[in-house]
């Protein structure tokens with residue numbers, strides 16, 4: 475198929491936030507799985523836990539920022555070359571991605587704070603702990619965090635598969651509209 479003219483692009487800040495959040499999440503998923511491996515070297519486990527918890531709060535802040543920015547600046551319409559049903563599937567996947575990442579970040583935060591565990595960086599700079607200590611709440615949040623990680627992995631896999639298909643097979647400019655440096 476020939477290369478099509480470029481469609482409208484995402485704003486630079488929307489793209490920057492997308493790729494920063496994507497890079498952190500792609501590092502946090504393996505970190506979360508590896509840090510729970512039985513028999514893992516203790517210093518490595520501590521390092522992974524510290525990275526995972528503290529960066530998870532960064533993701534929470536960036537996702538809320540992203541949603542606020544998105545509410546003020548609607549995403550650009552997809553080109554007509556993307557079939558209406560694919561546009562609906564893409565829209566639904568994006569909503570589910572936002573929801574799953576939010577559930578993941580909030581449940582992780584609640585699991586740690588209600589469980590009485592440290593959030594090293596955020597505690598050190600004096601950020602208040604927003605959830606009371608409660609074993610019950612921490613236990614529920616732990617289960618939600620565990621269940622939601624399957625949804626996040628599935629949605630990210632679908633999303634990356636679709637993005638790569640646009641980049642290398644369809645070559646319709648849909649990938650480029652999220653890529654840094656691209657102009658409409």
Ligand code: HEM
Nearest residue numbers: 502503506507527530531533578579582583586619620623
């Ligand atoms: C933002 C996206 C996040 C992703 C994608 C993510 C991903 C994961 C994954 C894949 C695991 C291993 C599977 C499991 O839950 O047992 C995990 C575990 C864990 N995560 Fe997260 N996480 C996120 C945010 C957070 C945050 C914000 C915190 C805390 C502030 C956190 C704290 C934890 C803890 C303590 C565990 C171990 C759970 C246990 O005790 O079994 N996570 N995470």
Ligand code: HEM
Nearest residue numbers: 496499500544549568571572630634637638648649651652
């Ligand atoms: C790993 C975590 C990721 C998350 C949570 C994520 C989430 C999202 C969300 C929510 C959107 C919709 C943006 C909006 O309209 O507000 C989006 C768009 C996009 N993402 Fe990701 N993404 C991730 C990783 C990736 C990766 C690794 C790629 C590339 C291989 C990618 C490529 C794209 C592209 C090309 C778009 C624009 C789609 C369009 O034009 O409609 N994403 N992403």
